[in-house]
Amino acid sequence: MGQTELPAFVRAAAHPVRWRLLGELARGDRQVHELTALVGRKQSLVSYHLGRLRQARLVGTRRSSADGRDVYYRLDLTRCGQLLAAAGGALHPGLRLGPPAAAAPAATRVLFLCTGNSSRSQMAEALLRHRSGGVVAAFSAGSRPKPIHPDAVAAMAARGIDLRGARPKHLDEFAGQHFGHVITLCDRVREVCPEFPGAPAAVHWSIPDPAADPAGRPAFDRVATELAERIEFLLHVIAADGPVAP
Incomplete structure (x- = not known):
């Protein structure tokens, strides 16, 4: 990767709408009309940015089993972690992230x-x-x-x-x-x-x-x-x- 080429995660996420969409999908799977309401933007714009995230393979889709006309969007957290690690390493080897540490469960x-x-x-x-x-x-x-x-x-x-x-x-x-x-x-x-x-x-x-x-x-x-x-x-x-x- 050349020094002037942006890492894949940065290219995919470096827009306020796409970053907001990633944050909403990190909480759970959503339909496009729900994401439109959550980010407060037109559906055409949200669909465009979802398409960019799908191209980067950060987001995937699955047709609803309740109503086949609906589609749920899902964030691929594993791939996000991989691309974030690569982005850190591209900036400095000391910033390359390792695998997520095991979480200590809390009583809930x-x-x-x-x-x-x-x-x-x-x-x-x-x-x-x-x-x-x-x-x-x-x-x-x-x-x-x-x-x-x-x-x-x-x-x-x-x-x-x-x-x-x-x-x-x-x-x-x-x-x-x-x-x-x-x-x-x-x-x-x-x-x-x-x-x-x-x-x-x-x-x-x-x-x-x-x-x-x-x-x-x-x-x-x-x-x-x-x-x-x-x-x-x-x-x-x-x-x-x-x-x-x-």
Whole structure:
């Protein structure tokens, strides 16, 4: 790279609108009309800048499983970290960032929600509990619970996590309880997510239902991998927020 060539992250992010979009997507997946309202700019301008971020592969898209006409935008935090490291190294070798340090979990309660509470939310609950060593009290529920999918059990077993004792739960079971984070994983359940005491920030991860994927078991493994990646970054947010009393 020549000395006058801007690093890839700087080229992609060096505009106030794109920087604001990155910040909003760092909090959770969003549709373009939501981003338009959040940044207070015209949709045509927001779409243009989202296109630039997609070209840089900082942002990806996923069609909504609730309404196929809608598209969710998602920030690729791993690639952001890689490009930030490269940008620092381009300026001075001493500024090259290493991999993110392991976050020390804080005591808090996290609730994952999807429709059936049979795979995605159960996997997320188990992964967060396992990764935090039980310090984070993780829970999951669904708007229309159904039995745990055997491929979800198998995908977790491959990661050394036993999901055989998990049970599906209706989201009404947690009504009135306090949580530090409530995360919807399903585009449908996002529309019916109830409010919780303390008004925890509503976070959405648009993750497709692996049970609806004709690939079968490999789809569950892909979802497990995506959830594990997102949970690593969630732990940093939890650590920064500090303990949240029940």
